[in-house]
Amino acid sequence: MQDKAEYARKGIGRGKSSLTLEYDGGILLMAENPSRLSKIGEIYDRIAFAGVGKFSEFDQLRKVGVRYADVKGYAYSRDDVRGKALANAYSQAMGDVFTRELKPLEVEVIVAEVGDDGLSGQEKNAIFRVQFDGSISVHEGYCVIGGTADDLASFLGNEYRAGMPLGDAVQMGRRALQRANEGGPGVEPRNLEVCVLDRSRAGRKFQRLPTDMVKQYLGA
């Protein structure tokens, strides 16, 4: 068990970090990602996914999540698809792999769900983090996974203020990701993958921000 955990942690720690921040109009998901393979994805109307670690493994988890959400929404209603249930399903599945299989998953994921002001009782945002062994935690305000997650989390712990506008959140996100390459050149806007769950949008609230827009927010 110990060896397995060590192995998984090493794999996850090697990559870049991915972070999630609440802002005044929704939830921001951001990762340093120079490749065209996405680390952040849309799951459902109000739910987004972020993964770190081995791409093939977390992308598989993302797809499983999309299938789970779409089938649930088809069988019941779109409002019945909730982030907590999905995070729990991930937790079960990842925990299962950790105890049963020889090789643990070298991934960590975030499930973020933006609130809906029109649905009584569902107005609040929810951010869940699921680790390689299936352990699950709930986060308020911000959450970081992968790379030097602890360092970034303590940075955000000092900097984060509730109710920031999106522009401030994007800038803070970049400052946090910058810490990983200390002394090195800054993170180029085109190497940032930036997505939002925009509370004000109707229906599908997930949106991928194009580099031009990211540049605008960064004032670069």
Next chain:
Amino acid sequence: MQFGTTYQGSSFSELLEVDFNYLRPDLGGLAVRVGEAQVPHGTTVLAFKCADGVMVAGDRLATEGHRVASRDIQKVFATDSHSLIAIAGAAGPCIEMARLMRIELEHYEKIEGEGLELDGKANKLSQMIRANLPAAMQGLVVVPLFAGYDVRRHLGRLWKFDITGGRYEETDFEATGSGGLFARESLKKSHRPDASRTDAVKIAVLALTDAADEDRATGGIDVVRGIFPIVDYCTKDGIEHVPDAEIEEVYRGVVAAQGRRRGTA
């Protein structure tokens, strides 16, 4: 890594077929033929190209034989940001197919990270209609129109289908359902490929009014109850739902013009 599913592809309807067969609408196994009077039927829908894209419209009436089943059902549905489906036939399976189509397109886009081409969407719909063939033979016919703005070729396009899944791309306009013939005759006279949005709304309202005039199963514009047809305009900027107030104004213009011709107004 699965939550109890085995399907690995990117199609939602295939996912249902492989792993959730009990959720699939399967009406093909009916022992008896379902009569027109037993289930609600949607009647007239139409689509045509105009200068900036396509206009898709449908009346609101559903009938069970000679009776009114519903006065305000919806027959035109957005399937994603740039495509629409308009349905005629047995209302239940029709609406279910429109819903499934919408989920299908969204599912593909989320799994693959990129949406289907407009051609691909039309092709997928034709497979879904073909899968409904056994049910169609039992009387539960679904014959939709599919239209949208092709963002790669920069033009509006539209397709009609038959019950076998046959797919036919139309160059100008098409209408289907019980009043489809009359709507098509009307479109033949008034349609212009370079029509502006304003003109296109007028053409759509005129065609639906003509269809309702000749076909008893097509709902006209009901000013008393405030029930107006669905008229959706699809261009490169997405889909715009034409507001009821605008349709009412255009309709009153159409009626006034008819009155003038007859010398009664």
